Structures are given as structure tokens and as C-alpha cells.
Amino acid sequence: MESSATKKQSKxxxxxxxxxxxxxxxxxxxxxxGFNPILLDNPRQTIDLLQMHNISLIVLDLEMPELSGIDVxxxxxxxxxxxxxxxxxxxxxxxxxxxxxxxxxxxxxxIVKPIDTGIFENKLNKIIKSDGQNTDWIEYEVKELSDSEVxxxxxxxxISIGETSLTLKASQMLPVGARLFTNASLFKKLEIKNPAxxxxxxEEKDGEYxxxxxxxxxxxxxxxKIRLYHQLLSPAxxxxxxx
Amino acid sequence: xxxxINFFNQFESIQSEKLNELVTLGVELEEDVLGQMLTLFRExxxxxxxxxxxxxxxxxxxxxxxxxxxxxxxxxxxxxxxxHQICAYLEKGIKENSLDTNAISSLIVLVEREFLSTMQxxxxxxxxx
Numbered sequence: 001m002e003s004s005a006t007k008k009q010s011k012x013x014x015x016x017x018x019x020x021x022x023x024x025x026x027x028x029x030x031x032x033x034g035f036n037p038i039l040l041d042n043p044r045q046t047i048d049l050l051q052m053h054n055i056s057l058i059v060l061d062l063e064m065p066e067l068s069g070i071d072v073x074x075x076x077x078x079x080x081x082x083x084x085x086x087x088x089x090x091x092x093x094x095x096x097x098x099x100x101x102x103x104x105x106x107x108x109x110x111i112v113k114p115i116d117t118g119i120f121e122n123k124l125n126k127i128i129k130s131d132g133q134n135t136d137w138i139e140y141e142v143k144e145l146s147d148s149e150v151x152x153x154x155x156x157x158x159i160s161i162g163e164t165s166l167t168l169k170a171s172q173m174l175p176v177g178a179r180l181f182t183n184a185s186l187f188k189k190l191e192i193k194n195p196a197x198x199x200x201x202x203e204e205k206d207g208e209y210x211x212x213x214x215x216x217x218x219x220x221x222x223x224x225k226i227r228l229y230h231q232l233l234s235p236a237x238x239x240x241x242x243x
Numbered sequence: 244x245x246x247x248i249n250f251f252n253q254f255e256s257i258q259s260e261k262l263n264e265l266v267t268l269g270v271e272l273e274e275d276v277l278g279q280m281l282t283l284f285r286e287x288x289x290x291x292x293x294x295x296x297x298x299x300x301x302x303x304x305x306x307x308x309x310x311x312x313x314x315x316x317x318x319x320x321x322x323x324x325x326x327h328q329i330c331a332y333l334e335k336g337i338k339e340n341s342l343d344t345n346a347i348s349s350l351i352v353l354v355e356r357e358f359l360s361t362m363q364x365x366x367x368x369x370x371x372x
Contacts, residue, residue: 021283021317028268028276065309092316092331114319114327117264 011128012053016040016072017061017090022113026059026090029117033124043067047075050082057128060107062091062098070105077106086127090115156211158184163226164218166197168211174199179216190225192218247349251332254325256361261322262368280321281365288314288358295351307347308337314354321365326357 030037062069086108156170197213269276298306315330333350336342
């Protein structure tokens with residue numbers, strides 16, 4: 001336990017909440033986990049704080065009277081240097097629409113207050129372990145597991161893309177034939193808006209699922225963009241999204 | 244008022260497992276986690292209750308809802324289940340416009356009563372811990 005705590009000591013976690021009681025609670029749990037909590041009760045100072053510290057993860061309250069968590073999240077995601085920092089939203093209720101809104105703006109996960117320390121630790125450890133690389137999501141589903149826990153499903157990473165196909169790695173299996181939509185950043189970069197996917201094949205590998213999908217409904221112009229993307233990829237660059 | 248009291252009495256006042264969790268956390272961190280949480284809670288709640296009365300006099304229901312939201316979360320952190328529920332009811336009721344002035348007034352009185360009675364109980368728990 002001590003070595004794990006020492007290893008994580010260098011990781012700064014920024015906690016933004018206007019409620020000092022919640023800040024104190026999160027501080028103690030983060031200290032127990034071996035992180036270095038940086039507490040902020042004024043969300044307007046978020047970007048200043050990010051400039052001053054090397055932050056590995058942000059815990060952000062959704063409901064703040066001065067500036068909402070969604071607005072803070074949008075500000076963070078607008079800055080290239082910070083947009084990949086995973087953000088976990090905290091809120092007093094588990095309204096699915098709030099969860100969806102937060103995730104669609106770029107939140108990595110969502111924790112319901114009052115904080116259940118077990119759920120909090122599990123979620124944060126999982127995110128830190130994955131290095132926050134779950135920003136490319138495939139249409140998600142939100143499930144309420146208990147009063148204090150909601151779970152997002154179908155978060156996945158694109159591991160390769162072909163002209164009309166896509167291979168994903170996910171923590172859950174998806175049934176063959178399922179149709180989904182993706183908001184993956186790769187498509188955003190290519191200016192292809194939320195293409196539909198159809199699951200063609202799904203197999204388990206080392207506890208994760210490799211899912212091959214067909215990309216549906218691409219226009220000629222979309223296909224040209226994907227072809228151009230492939231041409232621009234240098235084989236030596238080792239880009240993981242190369243087909 | 245009586246209806247409210249009966250309704251909220253179905254919830255336990257203090258969840259001792261939540262308090263024990265804070266005591267354990269304190270042991271692991273070698274800090275008085277419970278003591279610090281309770282001190283901050285006492286101070287901030289006294290302020291919130293004073294604000295609730297003030298906002299009620301000025302009929303600023305939106306602010307009452309925001310204050311209830313804040314107290315709901317703080318109470319939940321230290322296992323004050325009943326206070327958490329009263330605040331949740333007050334917050335939601337104002338947001339949904341389902342509470343009249345009398346109901347809001349009764350709930351604010353209930354918040355204060357519950358706070359004062361749980362503080363007594365928590366003192367005993369703190370001593371024992």
C-alpha cells in the first residue's frame with residue numbers, strides 16, 4: 001500500500017467544488033489514495049490553476065451557482081494543452097440527461113454525491129490506470145446501479161480504421177448486428193459527423209473485447225477524407241489509428 | 244408540519260457506518276478526519292441556516308433551493324441521512340414549484356431542528372470514537 005501511494009504521489013488531482021465540505025471530503029479520499037489534491041472553490045480560476053500545476057485528473061462539481069460544471073468543462077476542453085486531462089463530474093443527483101450532457105461535452109465519468117468512498121476510489125483508479133484514454137466513445141448507455149452510482153457503458157478506444165471499417169477495443173462485448181453511433185475525435189478531426197457503425201465481429205482478448213464494425217452511411221466526400229487521412233499517415237509514425 | 248415530521252422519520256437520523264468510515268479514514272491518514280469534517284459542517288451549516296431564514300423573509304426561493312442543495316451534499320458526506328432527505332425535498336420542491344410558503348417555512352424549521360438534534364448525537368459519537 002505504501003509503495004502504491006508513493007508511486008502516485010506525483011499525480012496532482014484538481015478538485016473544483018464550491019462546497020467546502022465536499023472539497024474536504026474529496027481531499028481526504030484522494031490523500032488516502034496517494035494523490036496530491038489541489039482544491040479550488042472558485043471555478044473561475046480553473047484555467048489559472050491548470051497553468052500553475054501539472055494536473056493528471058480533474059474532479060468537477062456539476063452544480064455551482066457562479067459557473068456551472070458544464071461551462072467549466074467546456075472551457076477546459078477548449079484549451080489544447082488541457083483538453084485530454086480526464087474530468088470526472090460530481091453531482092448531487094443522477095439524472096441521466098445530466099450524465100449524457102456532461103459526457104457529450106467530454107467528461108470521462110460521473111460520480112453521484114454524497115460520495116461513496118469505494119465507488120470514488122474504483123472509478124478514479126480505473127481512469128488513472130487507463131491514462132484517461134477513453135475520450136473516443138461509442139454511443140453510450142447510462143445505467144443507475146444504486147442511489148449513489150451510475151455507470152457509463154460502451155466507452156471504447158479506436159485501434160484501427162479502414163476505409164469503411166473500424167476496429168475498437170472495449171471493456172464490454174457488443175452483440176453482432178448492433179448499430180451504434182460514434183463521437184470519436186478522429187471523425188471530428190476529419191469533419192465527419194457522428195457516423196453510424198454496425199458490429200460485424202466481437203471477440204474477447206485478455207479481458208477486453210475487440211470489436212470490428214462497418215462504418216455506415218459515409219458520403220463520397222467522407223470516403224475521400226478517410227483515404228486522404230490514410231495517405232497522410234506515415235508508416236514510421238506508428239500511429240495507432242492506421243489501418 | 245406533523246406530516247413532514249412523520250414522513251422524514253422513516254429515514255434514520257445518523258448512518259453510523261458512514262461515520263465509522265470517516266474514523267477509519269482518519270486512522271489510515273493519521274489525521275482527525277471526522278473531527279475536521281464535523282467542525283467544518285457545524286460552522287457552514289450554522290451559516291446556511293441563518294441564510295435560509297433570511298432568504299425566506301425576502302422570498303428568494305431560488306436561493307433557498309441552492310442553499311438546500313449545498314447542505315444536502317454536506318449532510319450526506321457525514322451520514323446525516325434524514326437531514327440529507329429534508330434538504331433534497333426542499334431543493335426539489337422549490338425547483339418543481341410544488342411547495343407553498345407554509346411548506347417551505349416548515350421545512351426550514353425542520354432543517355434547523357434536525358441539525359441541532361443530530362449535533363448532540365454526533366458529540367456523543369465523537370467522544371466515543
